[in-house]
Amino acid sequence: DTGVSQNPRHKITKRGQNVTFRCDPISEHNRLYWYRQTLGQGPEFLTYFQNEAQLEKSRLLSDRFSAERPKGSFSTLEIQRTEQGDSAMYLCASSLADRETGELFFGEGSRLTVL
Amino acid sequence: GDSVTQMEGPVTLSEEAFLTINCTYTATGYPSLFWYVQYPGEGLQLLLKATKADDKGSNKGFEATYRKETTSFHLEKGSVQVSDSAVYFCALMDSSYKLIFGSGTRLLVRP
Numbered sequence: 551d552t553g554v555s556q557n558p559r560h561k562i563t564k565r566g567q568n569v570t571f572r573c574d575p576i577s578e579h580n581r582l583y584w585y586r587q588t589l590g591q592g593p594e595f596l597t598y599f600q601n602e603a604q605l606e607k608s609r610l611l612s613d614r615f616s617a618e619r620p621k622g623s624f625s626t627l628e629i630q631r632t633e634q635g636d637s638a639m640y641l642c643a644s645s646l647a648d649r650e651t652g653e654l655f656f657g658e659g660s661r662l663t664v665l
Numbered sequence: 666g667d668s669v670t671q672m673e674g675p676v677t678l679s680e681e682a683f684l685t686i687n688c689t690y691t692a693t694g695y696p697s698l699f700w701y702v703q704y705p706g707e708g709l710q711l712l713l714k715a716t717k718a719d720d721k722g723s724n725k726g727f728e729a730t731y732r733k734e735t736t737s738f739h740l741e742k743g744s745v746q747v748s749d750s751a752v753y754f755c756a757l758m759d760s761s762y763k764l765i766f767g768s769g770t771r772l773l774v775r776p
Binding site: 594 | 701707708709754761762763764765766767768769
């Protein structure tokens with residue numbers, strides 16, 4: 551299966567620790583997105599990349615969050631000094647930049663629990 | 666900014682009942698519209714989409730029509746099955762090619 555892959559699937563950490571999530575998109579997709587989903591809510595946009603360029607960041611993305619996509623391939627999302635409010639499912643998606651057929655393909659997510 | 670509003674759940678139906686999940690949107694221009702589904706323990710997956718006014722998206726017996734006049738994209742299915750139990754998300758694609766989602770509607774179908 552060559553879908554979107556996310557690791558780790560689950561992460562439990564103590565408040566104040568740093569965590570990093572990795573996303574491997576579908577290989578030919580030039581766009582990569584990060585979303586956050588809390589229980590009972592829809593996914594909220596965090597940031598996206600086209601190739602290696604980070605084109606947009608949500609106001610939800612505080613300065614404790616940083617995302618990278620070196621060489622336009624996989625991406626990492628790092629959260630520094632985690633807080634309990636960071637507990638959520640972090641979703642990665644990839645697509646081709648085409649508004650007509652631009653379906654986003656989602657990974658299964660990385661669940662973060664901050665104690 | 667652009668936004669999507671969908672009916673709150675949960676929606677509980679008996680098998681073979683008719684389903685409607687309402688979705689309305691606010692956007693500049695005419696965005697592409699989507700329904701995504703999230704089955705228990707699985708990732709989000711595209712159910713259907715429509716890219717312009719009056720288009721009808723359909724898949725797996727589900728349908729939704731892009732109504733520009735009412736800014737709506739309601740999801741319908743004539744006869745639901747237990748296997749349709751999931752959370753359904755309405756979404757629009759904004760001008761920078763990112764999806765904006767509604768809050769989701771949980772559907773529970775009882776045998």
